[in-house]
Amino acid sequence: MSIGxxxxxxxxxxxxxxxxxxxxxxxxxxxxxxxxxxFAVLALVVTGCAEDDSRGSQTTIKLAVNPWNGSxxxxxxxxxxxxxxxxxxxxxxxxxxxxxxxxxxxGDLDASLEVxxxxxxxxxxxxxxxxxxxxxxxxxxxxxxxxxWFMPSYMVDQHPALATWEGFADPELAGLFATAETxxxxxxxxxxxxxxxxxxxxxxxxxLPLEIVxxxxxxxxxxxxxxxxxxxxxxxxxxxxxxxxxxxxDLTRVALPAYSDACYATGDAGGIDCDYPEDVLFKxxxxxLAENAPDADAFLRAMNYSTADQIQMLSAIENDGLTVDxxxxxxxxxxxxxxxxxxxxx
Amino acid sequence: MTAANGALSxxxxxxxxxxxxxxxxxxxxxxxxxxxxxxxxxxxxxxxPEAWNIGLADPIDRARRWLINNQTSHWLFVFFLNPVTDTxxxxxxxxxxxxxxxxxxxxxxxTGLGLxxxxxxxxxxxxxxxxxxxxxxGLWEESFATLSLMGVSVLISMVIGIPLGIAAxxxxxxxxxxxxxxxxxxxxxxxxxxxxxxxxxxxxRVPAMISTVIFALAPVVRLTxxxxxxxxxxxxxxxxxxxxxxRQTLRLVRLPQARPAILAGMNQTTMLAMSMxxxxxxxxxxxxxxxxxxxxxxxxxxxxxxxxxAIVIMAIILDRFSTGIATADPGEDARAxxxxxxxxxxGAVVGGFLGFNDFPDALGWRFAPYVNSMxxxxxxxxxxxxxxxxxxxxxxxxxxxxxxxxxxxLLSAGIPWPAMIGIGVVLGLWARGLRLAVGIGAALAxxxxxxxxxxxxxxxxxxxxxxxxxxxxxxPVGILSSHNDILRSAxxxxxxxxxxxxxxxxxxxxxxxxxxxxxxxxxxxxxYALPAAVHYTDLGLRRVPAETHEAAESFGATRAQRLRQxxxxxxxxxxMVAVNQVIMLILAMVVIAGLVGGGGLxxxxxxxxxxxxxxxxxxxxxxAIVxxxxxxxxxxRAVADRLRPPAAV
Numbered sequence: 001m002s003i004g005x006x007x008x009x010x011x012x013x014x015x016x017x018x019x020x021x022x023x024x025x026x027x028x029x030x031x032x033x034x035x036x037x038x039f040a041v042l043a044l045v046v047t048g049c050a051e052d053d054s055r056g057s058q059t060t061i062k063l064a065v066n067p068w069n070g071s072x073x074x075x076x077x078x079x080x081x082x083x084x085x086x087x088x089x090x091x092x093x094x095x096x097x098x099x100x101x102x103x104x105x106x107g108d109l110d111a112s113l114e115v116x117x118x119x120x121x122x123x124x125x126x127x128x129x130x131x132x133x134x135x136x137x138x139x140x141x142x143x144x145x146x147x148x149w150f151m152p153s154y155m156v157d158q159h160p161a162l163a164t165w166e167g168f169a170d171p172e173l174a175g176l177f178a179t180a181e182t183x184x185x186x187x188x189x190x191x192x193x194x195x196x197x198x199x200x201x202x203x204x205x206x207x208l209p210l211e212i213v214x215x216x217x218x219x220x221x222x223x224x225x226x227x228x229x230x231x232x233x234x235x236x237x238x239x240x241x242x243x244x245x246x247x248x249x250d251l252t253r254v255a256l257p258a259y260s261d262a263c264y265a266t267g268d269a270g271g272i273d274c275d276y277p278e279d280v281l282f283k284x285x286x287x288x289l290a291e292n293a294p295d296a297d298a299f300l301r302a303m304n305y306s307t308a309d310q311i312q313m314l315s316a317i318e319n320d321g322l323t324v325d326x327x328x329x330x331x332x333x334x335x336x337x338x339x340x341x342x343x344x345x346x
Numbered sequence: 347m348t349a350a351n352g353a354l355s356x357x358x359x360x361x362x363x364x365x366x367x368x369x370x371x372x373x374x375x376x377x378x379x380x381x382x383x384x385x386x387x388x389x390x391x392x393x394x395p396e397a398w399n400i401g402l403a404d405p406i407d408r409a410r411r412w413l414i415n416n417q418t419s420h421w422l423f424v425f426f427l428n429p430v431t432d433t434x435x436x437x438x439x440x441x442x443x444x445x446x447x448x449x450x451x452x453x454x455x456x457t458g459l460g461l462x463x464x465x466x467x468x469x470x471x472x473x474x475x476x477x478x479x480x481x482x483x484g485l486w487e488e489s490f491a492t493l494s495l496m497g498v499s500v501l502i503s504m505v506i507g508i509p510l511g512i513a514a515x516x517x518x519x520x521x522x523x524x525x526x527x528x529x530x531x532x533x534x535x536x537x538x539x540x541x542x543x544x545x546x547x548x549x550x551r552v553p554a555m556i557s558t559v560i561f562a563l564a565p566v567v568r569l570t571x572x573x574x575x576x577x578x579x580x581x582x583x584x585x586x587x588x589x590x591x592x593r594q595t596l597r598l599v600r601l602p603q604a605r606p607a608i609l610a611g612m613n614q615t616t617m618l619a620m621s622m623x624x625x626x627x628x629x630x631x632x633x634x635x636x637x638x639x640x641x642x643x644x645x646x647x648x649x650x651x652x653x654x655x656a657i658v659i660m661a662i663i664l665d666r667f668s669t670g671i672a673t674a675d676p677g678e679d680a681r682a683x684x685x686x687x688x689x690x691x692x693g694a695v696v697g698g699f700l701g702f703n704d705f706p707d708a709l710g711w712r713f714a715p716y717v718n719s720m721x722x723x724x725x726x727x728x729x730x731x732x733x734x735x736x737x738x739x740x741x742x743x744x745x746x747x748x749x750x751x752x753x754x755x756l757l758s759a760g761i762p763w764p765a766m767i768g769i770g771v772v773l774g775l776w777a778r779g780l781r782l783a784v785g786i787g788a789a790l791a792x793x794x795x796x797x798x799x800x801x802x803x804x805x806x807x808x809x810x811x812x813x814x815x816x817x818x819x820x821x822p823v824g825i826l827s828s829h830n831d832i833l834r835s836a837x838x839x840x841x842x843x844x845x846x847x848x849x850x851x852x853x854x855x856x857x858x859x860x861x862x863x864x865x866x867x868x869x870x871x872x873x874y875a876l877p878a879a880v881h882y883t884d885l886g887l888r889r890v891p892a893e894t895h896e897a898a899e900s901f902g903a904t905r906a907q908r909l910r911q912x913x914x915x916x917x918x919x920x921x922m923v924a925v926n927q928v929i930m931l932i933l934a935m936v937v938i939a940g941l942v943g944g945g946g947l948x949x950x951x952x953x954x955x956x957x958x959x960x961x962x963x964x965x966x967x968x969x970a971i972v973x974x975x976x977x978x979x980x981x982x983r984a985v986a987d988r989l990r991p992p993a994a995v
Contacts, residue, residue: 067643094640095549095630098956099541103549103630106417122959132415180746181863181943189862189943215862216952217941219642223857224943226645230725244644318644 449697464670511570573607648714824883867939886920
């Protein structure tokens with residue numbers, strides 16, 4: 001008995017030819033399978049269209065998660081309570097904070113729980129204030145954000161004058177922050193363009209010898225800070241609290257002239273020469289949620305806790321290594337008196 | 347002997363070509379210097395006048411507002427866009443859950459068998475290990491989200507692209523429209539149209555898929571067209587002789603003949619699609635891109651590299667598999683592979699019903715901590731090695747002060763804008779002729795009219811530096827690799843890694859080592875473009891026919907002489923293709939520069955994504971990038987054509 005028979009190969013077909021016959025067979029099969037796939041797609045299209053779109057009482061709530069832990073913590077608390085106390089199913093959708101507005105407007109998403117007003121004036125005008133917009137301001141979430149100029153604390157320790165903006169008016173002190181990009185002037189790192197930024201006006205109106213470098217991303221600022229901090233080098237940048245970076249780096253805020261409404265009224269004319277306003281963080285919901293899922297809507301509008309509550313969860317996540325959901329569960333366990341007030345009285 | 351003579355005469359012919367080129371170049375240079383001098387005297391400032399800004403931003407922002415206002419009510423949405431979106435979304439989700447249904451072990455096994463079939467045993471084992479590694483680092487579910495999004499994107503690209511390629515092959519008029527449109531689609535940064543797409547198609551998978559298709563469509567159309575064009579006339583005539591209709595000839599002769607080219611197009615489309623994974627995550631597409639973005643938020647380099655490497659593995663497997671299909675020859679292993687495939691298929695279905703779909707946690711292992719400590723070590727030790735003034739930090743400062751800043755100042759203010767347009771026109775005239783010259787002049791003027799002159803010159807400067815750095819590294823490496831097969835195969839995985847790792851993963855370590863500013867962006871783009879430079883250099887030099895080497899040697903040329911005087915001139919057109927590819931790839935990274943302090947057009951495009959009142963300006967910046975790319979592309983291609991010797995008979 002020949003080897004060819006033993007392996008089931010027709011003895012008269014040389015190996016390589018056998019391979020190519022199989023190959024043609026496979027590719028022929030492959031061509032057919034392309035049609036099968038196309039047909040399947042077509043079937044999907046047909047059935048997809050047939051899927052009914054009736055909106056009775058909505059049972060799934062879609063919440064936007066923006067890419068920072070504070071947002072994730074708010075959503076985790078809301079999601080766990082909506083599911084355990086009110087019987088909804090919650091879908092969490094990770095999405096950019098700017099892109100979320102259009103999705104909430106159409107009802108593709110139902111709510112976002114931590115909007116920083118300073119970065120969204122245009123969105124508020126288009127989606128909330130405009131008659132055609134279908135997004136509602138659902139009240140404050142509680143924590144208050146502060147934007148300002150920050151530097152590593154060792155800079156103030158070495159040069160106490162830098163604690164206030166007057167210190168930066170001294171070209172010699174400002175020159176400490178100079179880099180190859182900025183020449184003689186001190187470098188000011190301005191950040192993520194999704195934020196409203198007045199640094200150009202502030203620097204010009206206070207007459208500070210600083211030059212702005214736009215980093216363009218939060219990760220970029222953090223990496224620059226990390227690099228400078230590791231060598232105890234100067235760094236001056238736009239930043240905000242609450243933020244997880246304060247767990248890792250000892251940072252000090254530069255005292256700029258105090259914020260006033262009068263000062264910001266000059267913003268359009270380029271006259272701002274004072275510190276940023278407080279950012280009172282708020283929630284947004286789709287305008288139809290009250291009708292489609294009244295309990296969820298009432299709950300999300302009522303939800304409100306303190307900066308300390310949020311920081312407690314952030315610390316559990318960032319310092320103790322808990323997952324967002326573990327931290328939220330821990331907080332829910334200990335604070336029933338806070339969240340029970342958010343439940344709609346039935 | 348005749349062969350050697352032919353080769354030598356070709357070299358001789360080329361030499362004279364170079365000589366006349368040099369004379370022309372001197373003329374061009376003279377004209378440029380005159381232009382600059384003239385305009386410096388005539389104008390005070392070199393910057394394009396702001397008053398001439400035609401402002402495309404306002405109409406775009408008005409369109410955006412219209413979309414917001416009509417998103418919930420207009421018939422366009424209610425009866426067309428929304429059903430289409432829902433259907434596509436449903437399809438991608440179905441595919442995702444289908445992929446999740448199969449047991450975890452079926453993926454490494456099928457990948458291994460597929461690669462064994464197409465590329466041999468070693469590739470099969472590596473594929474098996476690679477897929478397993480994705481599960482081991484805990485990115486199993488995220489990979490399915492990415493894979494199904496990519497799968498549907500590539501499928502739709504094929505469904506649109508192949509007919510479009512056929513249409514472009516049939517009619518020159520169609521081709522004349524599709525070519526520049528595809529170029530623009532490929533060079534327009536995704537950031538610019540993400541927000542408008544969210545307004546049109548909602549958030550998540552569908553706008554992500556459409557963005558991916560837009561970016562990745564070009565190769566399949568182009569290569570279908572090229573494939574059809576290169577079908578030998580004799581085959582077609584034979585088919586017509588047997589009385590086949592035109593349709594039959596297309597279906598039965600031309601398309602099968604063009605199959606390798608179409609497959610190559612599909613391969614490139616898949617690779618381009620894979621580079622959109624992270625961008626797609628910005629609008630809620632989830633998957634591996636989301637992991638990268640989240641890791642960036644807490645500058646966790648290790649976590650970002652885990653997801654980045656999962657993307658690299660996926661891309662390389664898809665690449666190897668799709669390039670291998672056309673030449674697959676499993677030989678004596680065929681039988682074994684078919685048996686194993688059948689066993690695996692049965693095992694997959696059984697396991698699917700039993701529910702072994704999650705990757706077992708017991709096999710989990712993370713390499714993130716090691717990457718993080720490596721990154722910290724690099725930050726602490728490479729920035730300024732031993733306080734000697736040598737290291738990444740001082741290097742970055744040196745390059746910024748000596749090259750980047752002077753070049754930016756020269757381009758944006760030192761050379762007045764009319765002179766810059768003049769330079770473009772003269773270069774166009776020299777490289778091809780009047781039409782190219784007019785085109786370049788118009789494109790440069792359009793950039794000015796959009797109010798993007800200064801930013802564009804900043805970006806142009808960074809691009810030129812990036813190209814110079816890439817070629818300075820890529821050409822020598824390519825030359826070495828063309829002479830050494832071992833080096834070449836050792837380089838391949840390294841270059842593949844650089845080309846497929848998402849740049850977002852590199853941003854944090856690059857900033858930590860090289861400061862915020864223009865340098866990190868340039869470095870990220872050099873990393874991205876380097877593989878192409880090496881690849882095309884290697885390819886160009888290897889195409890130099892062996893008989894010319896022999897001829898040169900018989901005349902007693904040393905190796906260096908041979909390289910400089912024979913191989914490089916003969917490979918010059920291919921090297922110009924390398925330059926062209928490098929420029930295009932570096933321009934594709936302009937947006938990344940905007941994320942690390944590079945400013946320029948990139949920052950404007952990023953703003954377009956991140957700020958709703960900046961969508962219009964983001965678009966203007968995107969158009970400026972497209973125009974810059976078009977200018978540099980046409981110019982380098984024209985130069986490549988000039989260098990090509992007249993077909994030797």
